[in-house]
Amino acid sequence: MTRAIITRTSGLGFAGLMVAVLVLFMSIPAVAQVAGGTLSGTVADTNGGPIPNAKISIKNQATGISSDITSNSVPSIRAQNST
Numbered sequence: 001m002t003r004a005i006i007t008r009t010s011g012l013g014f015a016g017l018m019v020a021v022l023v024l025f026m027s028i029p030a031v032a033q034v035a036g037g038t039l040s041g042t043v044a045d046t047n048g049g050p051i052p053n054a055k056i057s058i059k060n061q062a063t064g065i066s067s068d069i070t071s072n073s074v075p076s077i078r079a080q081n082s083t
Helices: 013-027
Strands: 038-042 055-059 066-070 076-080
Touching: 055 076, 066 076
Parallel strands: none
Antiparallel strands: 038 076, 055 066
């Protein structure tokens, strides 16, 4: 006759390990999107020709804030932190 001996350990086991990992990840600060950004590019007509001194209006649809910029002689634009 074969006898099976079953022992139970008092460790945390798999569920305890998962809880520990979850707590570890919840304690790490998350890096989210920043409140601003940079918009850059060139201004050209439909044929690809440059348009110097073009007036451009940029509007953040989430906040309603708009800013106006003018392209330079290259003509390139760069607008930073358009929040």
